[in-house]
Amino acid sequence: MSEAIVSGIMWHLVGAASAACFYAPFKKVRNWSWETMWSVGGIMSWILLPWAVSAILLPNFWAYYSSFSLSQLMPVFLFGAMWGIGNINYGLTMRYLGMSMGIGIAIGITLVVGTLMTPLIQGRFVELFSSAGGRMTLLGVLVALVGVAIVSRAGLLKERAMGITAEEFNLKKGLVLAVLCGIFSAGMSFAMDAARPMHEAAAALGIDPLYVALPSYVVIMGGGALVNLGFCFIRLATQANLSVKADFSVVKSVLIANVALSLLGGTMWYLQFFFYAWGHARIPAQYDFVSWMLHMSFYVLCGGLVGLILKEWNNVGRKPVGVLSVGCFVIILAANIVGMGMVS
Template identity: 55%
Template sequence: MSVIAGIGWHMVGAASAAAFYAPYKKVQGWSWELMWSIGGVFSWVLMPWLVTMMLVPNLGEFYSHIPNSTFAMLIFCGAMWGIGNITYGLTMRYLGMSMGIGIAIGLNLAVGTLLPPFLKGQLGALIESAGGSLTMIGIAVALVGIAVVAYAGNEKEKVMGERAEEFNLKKGIILAIICGIFSAGFAFGLNAAGPIKAQSEALGINYLYVAMPAYGFIMGGGAIVNFLFCAYNILHKKEISVRHDLTLGRSLLARNLLFTAMGGIMWYLQFFFYGWGEASVPARLDYINWMLHMSCYVLFGGIIGLIMAEWKGVGTRPVRILIAGLLVIIGAANIVGLGMAQ
């Protein structure tokens, strides 16, 4: 296990998460619900089970050693994560991108990082240890960095004249709180996947992949929530017509399918490499994985935004603030790394 490798793999996964929506932007003529559902088939169903089948030769025998309560908890945590996905989009709708990201991601990072050790009764001991105190400082610094990035985004929105579709501060904050708590469901799911990880180790699966056989159940819980949400919209919104979307020209259908598949696979890959990062971090510091993932997600989101010229024409001040926030997040990752090394 290597602290540097763990941080590196979390960065790779976060970069994939930050860039996954780029292929979706190439989709033409499809409703968001159809695009999201088809992409979800790849990210939440096909990829996790394909990887699991490659790792486990006999699925029935493998899972027969796992308590049913573990499966139920994984699906429940995945459903939590699915609710977080949906409310994340709604948070952007009512608060705008900058404020929504600042509140939702900040809460997500704090809840997903601190709640698991708190529930285990380990938080006090972690804070009192030398390494633990450093990682807690790193978490605080990361939250500051996210707040600075959110402020930069707010300045950008002012310059560009952008505004949330239906700005509603009260509704947006409530949704952001729900999103921040529920999106951490994936971290809770991995925390509850101990029996599956142990069975993977007993089977001789490489330590980088021990969490992968749990993904199908966690993501399956999220898939159920997302598919139901999309189905509800398709059935109740008259402007959405799946029949029309699927009668586009053959070449456009093939193009849309290709881009949705790419986006879905990139979304899955964030958790594939998250698994590598988690496996590389010492077990005594497993609570820090979610912090690394979410802070790197904001970091690469900002970098990709700069690369794709999303900040073009906003002036130097918002860009300077953004870069300052990104540097703070990089500093937070280094502080956490120092804490992990002790």
Template identity: 60%
Template sequence: MPAILAGIGWHMVGAASAASFYAPIEKVKRWSWETTWAVAGIFSWVLLPIGVSFLLLPHFGTFYESIPPGVLLKMALFGAMWGVGNVSYGLTMRHLGMSLGIGVAIGVTLVVGTLVPPLMHGQAAMLFQTRSGLLNMAGVLVALAGVAIVSSAGHMKEMQLKSGGPTEFNVMLGLALAVMCGIFSSGMSFAMDAAQPMQAAALGVGVSPLYSALPSYVFIMGGGALVNFAYCFGRLATVKKISLREDLRQPQGTVLRNAALAATGGIMWYLQFFFYAWGAANIPQRLGYVNWMLHMSGYVLFGGIVGLALGEWAGVTSRPIRLLWVGILVIIAAANLVGMGLAT
């Protein structure tokens, strides 16, 4: 039981990092979104995954050469699928804000990323015929209800802000992007499922169970990086009103400040999956499908709190804020249901 509580706790730490990563990115000034996103990605998808794996593995190159090419390809392709969702996620935050954007996007990816992997492995019966499976499924449904409540609160907030004056929100575009993000972002869950042979190989060369998932991020996030960089640099090269060269020609102080903020956001983004690996290492492998649910529901939980802390709800009446807190409490109850299922 202590290990399970530790697993849930580490998932919440990772989710808090994930929910907060966009805060420094929002503070970047006089840069295009594409340049900001690419700089953050250099740290989160390239430098940190490779650097951490280089430190963990006794023989970096030899280790990856030992992994079957089919496993590497599946990880990279699922990573690319996640990459499409990641671009959509960044744009969702841009058009919906953190509270509503996270709620809709994560609601979709929570269901898809949690339920599809066990179904793919022929474990559907376990979800519905065992006490632990039923408790975990109840946790998924309660978490989805919590996500819906938080999303409803965010929608009420948007309506009030819109009626009060100009707003940066674009509801229709943002919702479409959020749904797209939710579907494609579940590729990360599939990629981690495909990476199990690499995790076993990492354990075989002496990597601690807490860190055994981290070497797989080199290929998973590498696949996602290709999609993200293609989008960002493609737009920087073809859209006349934005330019990487112009962004980098800003005063040196602005460039350094923006680069530091973008890098901070990228590092915080990577840390979500660093602590995800710690959480997953403490969850029984037979119930590994709940890892994604815990991470995603925690994401919404802390997304709502971060949105409040950043003043996104300033000028909103008390009703949507009360509804937001109800949703947060429902998500906490869902995490407790899953904890009961894991302990069974």
């Protein structure tokens, strides 16, 4: 396996690790509504950091974006908004199905849709079956899906052992939301594909290949910000039990801590796609669609490993931990299969 491909896979792992950990700071926020916390973190991750990074990278910030037509930017923005809708549905899926079932269905669907729809739309899907490398890569995607299912099964066993149930369990509503989440969350994969002209323009300006995708995040995450912040602001304005004024009226020490923790969570959230761009840049162009599969499967892998490190699996018995270990091994195997497929 070439050094470039190995480094690409590893950077996807680093990005997924950041994604698996980003909510830890949010959990320490006190006396704030979820909407306020999510908005503060989101402003950092969807607006401030993408703009700041792009301003540093680009020789002329405004000239770069004005060089694209509205017809070029709009699909990138709309796919970003699509991905933003998936984010909202993700939280609701956890609410009605619980973490394990919700993650298993939502991540499984978005892994398949986000990975395979791109070559299908581009008319490259059939070509993948005509080469040994293509077939092996597709096998890796299938193995990754199996790994996600096994890790989700381990999580379900853990929840049962600990007596954890969904906040408002509703199978029918939860399944609908999980399917919608899986489909809409794949918007990030579609957005990255639609942003190729932006990546090529950044490369033409002499930007390092590792960073060429980052300027497109201003547009992609702008779409996600519109949906997420719009959702939060509408709820803060219309729900009688929510109040921005009350959230920011907490004692000064709590206020400072809440803002700092929310900004840290937002930064960690952004870093998942910062390193996603690095990984994506190292994957061969004909197999760039597997970036999404690597990110999502590693996200599940890292989520399980972080849970073990934080001792969340203590006292649940040997079976859940054993199943988790098998699932993690299968995901690692899938990444190796995909890597071997890309060099075949």
